[in-house]
Amino acid sequence: MLDPQLTVLVVDDSVDMLEILRRNLNDLGLNPIVCSGVVEAIDILESTKIDLVITDLHMPKIDGRQLVKYISQHFNITPVLVVTGYPDVRAAVDVMKLGALEYLIKPFTNDELKEAIENVLGNKIQEITTAISTEKLSSFHGIIGVSDVMQKLYQTIERTKNNKATVLITGESGTGKEMVARAIHYNSNFSSAPFVPVNCGAIPDQLLESELFGHIKGSFTGAFTTRAGFFQAANTGTLFLDEISNASLTVQAKLLRAIQDKEITMLGATKSQQIDVRIITASNSNLLEMIDKQMFREDLYYRLNVVTVEIPPLRDRREDIPHLFDYFNKKYSNEQKKAVLKISKPLLKILIDYAWPGNVRELENFVYRLVIMTDKKITIEDIPNHMKMQSPTNEIPDTMMTLADMEKRYIQKVLNATGNNKTKAAQILNIDRKTLREKLK
Ligand SMILES: Nc1ncnc2c1ncn2[C@@H]1O[C@H](COP(=O)(O)OP(=O)(O)OP(=O)(O)O)[C@@H](O)[C@H]1O
Ligand SMILES: [Mg+2]
Structure with missing residues (x-):
């Protein structure tokens, strides 16, 4: 059943044809608006909500093809049915390429017209809902992306599966750095070990050191108990240091030692302890610029970026x-x-x-x-x-x-x-x- 609310714009230079179509469409319960040329049709399209356009091809002044093209460029969701008296396969293919959805040859019966309209409306509605969903979703550990750069990124992550190389993830805010860090961990063969994220930007400078490495009771004012740090919590797994550019030079020096010697010393402790942790860091500021300004240690930088993952901006x-x-x-x-x-x-x-x-x-x-x-x-x-x-x-x-x-x-x-x-x-x-x-x- 066709929806009686639908408004159909009919464009034909023949007054007789307009009359036939008007009557046919009325019989089908639709609401027709007729006009005799392309310019008039465009004016109507701009001022009225049109659900379907039925147009002739061969018209004096401006050809129906121009209208089909204009509609597909400016009113892409408005479906177009072309009606013509010249049965010509090439012309039919041409207008379909321009955006028409159906091609009907005169003379036609009321049933043929109805079928063509149903096809056109059905087609177009389907096209809108499946515009995206027919394509295959490509994702990797929840990361969505089909572009070449994202495919390459998945391959890089795969390469970190069987080792504990440090990974530096760079990218603008909101590009998915944390998501990538998690994917690296959960894709690795030590995924059942802990993944510990630490936002270095959110922890006050004086606290970061003790939070990372832990402290011994009494090692500083307020250290009432001995407490393990994030390094110990992440042992055998992954420590994700987000916004690493916020780490002070003191913390940077300690990090360097932890990576180089695979051991850490708790604040106030005399003995160091072995640790086995993969370190992933992320940054959205330019660490190389910070190195130039002597705000980031160059030697640490080269320890952190054994593997680098650059996530490009969405644009x-x-x-x-x-x-x-x-x-x-x-x-x-x-x-x-x-x-x-x-x-x-x-x-x-x-x-x-x-x-x-x-x-x-x-x-x-x-x-x-x-x-x-x-x-x-x-x-x-x-x-x-x-x-x-x-x-x-x-x-x-x-x-x-x-x-x-x-x-x-x-x-x-x-x-x-x-x-x-x-x-x-x-x-x-x-x-x-x-x-x-x-x-x-
Ligand atoms: N490729 C993707 N597929 C699906 N979701 C994504 C993707 N990239 C990012 N997201 C989502 O976008 C949001 C931001 O991602 P995330 O927190 O990882 O970004 P970020 O780079 O760490 O940002 P910031 O620098 O601001 O910390 C999250 O909700 C994440 O789930
Ligand atoms: Mg983040």
């Missing part, structure tokens, strides 16, 4: 974005006991183009919020304005161009970002609608 591996989106969408929808949100390709494209300065963490929080705030389908309104607009610095092209060309590109970009809503675009561009219309001409 440098954009092919992972749809997979991460899909993963978090399912995860939080299940958690909230809600239906998994649908997203159309153009909206997904906005997410792929966005720079994600907070990396995966920002994407995760964004999807979590969407799952809570939205039902069923994500619309352009659900995406904050700053995401629709890319950072202008990324937008300056390498090739030289005129100001007029640059303006044209920028206007097009704003139009895309607003889902081709001219009123919103004019607001963002800070010009009135009339000026925008003139510029578009």
